[in-house]
Amino acid sequence: MEFHNKLVTWYLLNKRNLPWRVNRIPYHVWLSEIILQQTRVDQGLPYFLSFIDAFPTVFDLADAKEEQVLKLWQGLGYYSRARNLHSTAKVISANYNGVFPNTYIELIKLKGIGDYTASAISSICFNESKAVVDGNVFRVLARYFNMDTPINSTKGIKEFKQLAQELLPSKNIGDYNQAIMELGAVVCKPQNPSCSICPLNQSCLALKNDTQKDLPVKLANNKPKTIYFNYLVVLTENKSTVIEKRLGKGIWQNLYQFPLIESAHPLTEHDLKKHPTFKKLVNDSKVELSLFNSFPIVHKLSHRTIFTNFWIVNLEQAANVNYKWDELYQLPVPVLIANFFKQFKIG
Numbered sequence: 001m002e003f004h005n006k007l008v009t010w011y012l013l014n015k016r017n018l019p020w021r022v023n024r025i026p027y028h029v030w031l032s033e034i035i036l037q038q039t040r041v042d043q044g045l046p047y048f049l050s051f052i053d054a055f056p057t058v059f060d061l062a063d064a065k066e067e068q069v070l071k072l073w074q075g076l077g078y079y080s081r082a083r084n085l086h087s088t089a090k091v092i093s094a095n096y097n098g099v100f101p102n103t104y105i106e107l108i109k110l111k112g113i114g115d116y117t118a119s120a121i122s123s124i125c126f127n128e129s130k131a132v133v134d135g136n137v138f139r140v141l142a143r144y145f146n147m148d149t150p151i152n153s154t155k156g157i158k159e160f161k162q163l164a165q166e167l168l169p170s171k172n173i174g175d176y177n178q179a180i181m182e183l184g185a186v187v188c189k190p191q192n193p194s195c196s197i198c199p200l201n202q203s204c205l206a207l208k209n210d211t212q213k214d215l216p217v218k219l220a221n222n223k224p225k226t227i228y229f230n231y232l233v234v235l236t237e238n239k240s241t242v243i244e245k246r247l248g249k250g251i252w253q254n255l256y257q258f259p260l261i262e263s264a265h266p267l268t269e270h271d272l273k274k275h276p277t278f279k280k281l282v283n284d285s286k287v288e289l290s291l292f293n294s295f296p297i298v299h300k301l302s303h304r305t306i307f308t309n310f311w312i313v314n315l316e317q318a319a320n321v322n323y324k325w326d327e328l329y330q331l332p333v334p335v336l337i338a339n340f341f342k343q344f345k346i347g
Helices: 002-014 026-036 041-054 058-063 066-073 080-095 115-126 135-144 154-166 173-186 205-209 269-274 276-282 325-330 335-343
Strands: 225-236 260-263 287-291 297-300 304-315
Touching: 002 173, 026 041, 026 080, 026 115, 041 066, 058 080, 066 080, 115 173, 135 154, 135 173, 135 205, 225 276, 225 335, 260 276, 269 276, 269 287, 276 304, 297 335, 304 335
Parallel strands: 225 304
Antiparallel strands: 225 260, 287 304, 297 304
16 A cells, blocks of 8 residues: 555654664563653653663563652653553563563553553564554544544544554554654654655645644643642751652652642641641741742643642751751652752752
8 A cells, every 4th residue: 555655665764763663672662652651752762761771671670669760750750650660560570471462462451551552562563463543643644634533532532543453554564653653753743744755745635635734633621720739848957858758649659749738729828837737747846937939830730730839947856857858869759849959959
């Protein structure tokens, strides 16, 4: 078929030189796919190299401490990916003797591996006839066939997956899947696609109808919820502080943070001093309280917008301090706190 022949020919001549493409080692492909979920290649590549350096094999990753995995992941976001990565490494190490399953149906049973990732690993590493459908593929197909079905609707997901499967060639499945993803990443970009150099421009219906900027169609997401974070940064005379692990489900699970007061509205200094968390922290000690940042720090996630204040709590002494300040930099923390570390200078 002309479609896949042109794509694969273009890919073999123009593909980016990425380390997980060299030998198609399942461990490397899996690691790259997990890292690149919700992450651009230029941002994810240094993380991939750091992980391979720290954990050359899936056995090494399985044997690592969770804190070490989360620390290496710090800054990538969506930390459940890192926890699932670690969990699945343990399963592959213990139950599969370090050898990845070679079929979609077995791969998708593993934690953190969904339809897309299972399709990618099985097709790229084992040439299984499974189509990959990520954001890049949605975009290429929507534009090439001028399809306006919303890609995040139940109907759209089914329709595009079926079309992608029908377009698969009979051989070189891995090259074809990587080709269509690569085209979407570097040519058929979300904004300002490079249509003049696209290998499919002679038959692209969106280009013919001048609808590239309108495709693909997505249903509007719900407006993110707004919440307010107030971190209590304890400083004692001997440069000790209080750090706790964020437990329970939700964002930043098992990362470390300063004592936190969450609220649905902004809090004043007066509000904080009346809060039970603050009272328990200072425990009637003499305290000086000051706000580090002049304006709330805005941190946007897919489902919520966080307005953050860092309150410096100076205490002569405190019974519940558990870390020296210079020990904090080894802990896995949310990017909000990592950025605070860079800005705050302890005397």
